[in-house]
Amino acid sequence: MTPLEALFAVLREEGVTRIFGNPGTTELPLLDALAERPEFEYTLGLQEASVMAMADGYARATGRTGFVNLHVAAGLANGLVGMLNAARSRTPLVVTAGQQDRRHLVQDPMLAGDLVGIARPVAKHAFDVQHAHDLPLLLRRAFALAARPPAGPVFLSLPMDLMAEATDVWLPARSVVAPPGAAPGLAEAARLLEAAQAPVVVAGDGVGREGAVPALVAVAERLGATVYHQPMNDGVDFPGGHPLHAGTLPATHAAIRAALTGHDIVFIVGCHAFTPHHYTPEHPLPDGIRVVQLDSDAAEIGRNFAADRGLVGGIRVSLEALAELLDPPAAGSARRTAEAARRSAARRARADQQFRDRRGPAPIDPYAAAYAVATGLPDDAVLVEEAITTGVLLRRVLRLDRPGSYVHTVGGGLGSGIGAAVGHRLGDPRRPVVAVLGDGCTMFGLQGLWSAVRYRVPVTFVVMNNGEYRTLKDTLDGIGGPSSRQGRYLGLDLGPPALDFTRAAAFFGMGAIRVRDTTELTEAVAKAGTRDAPLLIDVPITGHRQPEETA
Structure with missing residues (x-):
């Protein structure tokens, strides 16, 4: 059994059916072999952060460890934000990256780098595979470590020439580990x-x-x-x-x-x-x-x-x-x-009244927009949230009871929402997925829309568009008030020009609408379960208001 054959055997036994990647020259042996193995689906992302986010969402939806293949030092560096998110959110992933041919690593060739050193700060463990006979064992070890509490990403560096070897290697069997029992005490x-x-x-x-x-x-x-x-x-x-x-x-x-x-x-x-x-x-x-x-x-x-x-x-x-x-x-x-129960009922009554007071035409009040989304969600929907300030409001009005209905990352690496939504729907196609995104977060992960269109993943993307980094303005005002800045906020506005996300969606071949009021937003979200293709909903919302304006 060659190293590549052993790799595929381990993946099959570990329950992997989908590989997420963005390839380069060092991944060509793997891609060439994958073309002859239809039992594995290769899902392409146009940038490594999107690849990692898709794998993260997929792993959460399936309950299985996700498998990712990136390209050399630069590709791994781009994927580090996704590894950080996975580490903080305890998502089990096995992440691999192709290394340059070992026969000229000493000459510091283009694309080479210290892959283990790059990955180590955000990985549970990082393996530098240097011998073909070690690959199956280290891959087994990686899957075991990724799933063991606290779960997280484990990295392996795979030299290009090692993957192409015809060496016969030994395949270790998969261990079956009993789940932890009840705590003593x-x-x-x-x-x-x-x-x-x-x-x-x-x-x-x-x-x-x-x-x-x-x-x-x-x-x-x-x-x-x-x-x-x-x-x-x-x-x-x-x-x-x-x-x-x-x-x-x-x-x-x-x-x-x-x-x-x-x-x-x-x-x-x-x-x-x-x-x-x-x-x-x-x-x-x-x-x-x-x-x-x-x-x-x-x-x-x-x-x-x-x-x-x-x-x-x-x-x-x-x-x-x-x-x-x-x-x-x-x-x-x-x-x-x-x-x-009395306190809960009172909170809900206040929330309902607040929505009635704030609902109306675009630009929509952020609270009203959050409430409109929550009202429109299909009963079986999964909500992927990366909306920062509007997301905080959304948490106040959501009444999700079903486990697995809400996906967020506490890791802080922005741009994950689009990829996570795509990966989650790929992992569980039975449930509609609605992604609620801030406009800044959307720009961080915009290329993920391509994968949604390419694989026809029917996610409903809702972009809360206020043209600014509102959370940073709110934080600055909380620190010392706006008077010393005369209302100016350096580097915190996304316009002009104004961002029109319907045009961004069109570039990727995705349908899009811009809602005119809260009623249209609720109705558009409510149709998430009937779509057979992705849709982007651009939601103009009101922007930051200084404290003097809200008094």
């Missing part, structure tokens, strides 16, 4: 939680990744606990329409502390240390609050705050066992649930 954790008068739960993305949402619902209902999503959550970790759901925690420690004040115990599940954005000096946990923490990654326990009871084990199986220990419901849970 659950009985004591149950006693602490049952004794609380005002329990609160922080649902982290580990809950959604490990299919533990129903189990967390059972625990929260037995406790009558208020439930928050972790800051900038990447998925549905608790049903948005549940009366115990109180929304998403803000991404500063000061705001998290304020939200948790008044509670006597917090149960933190599958959450990466609260992931703050802007710095505030406060500790995120109020004084005196007790902490129970559960994670499948032992490194998370006590990482940034002490836990009165730290639990390490499979999240779903641990929550299921905990729910049984808490049955029947804890004292006071019915009262707390009723109070939470």
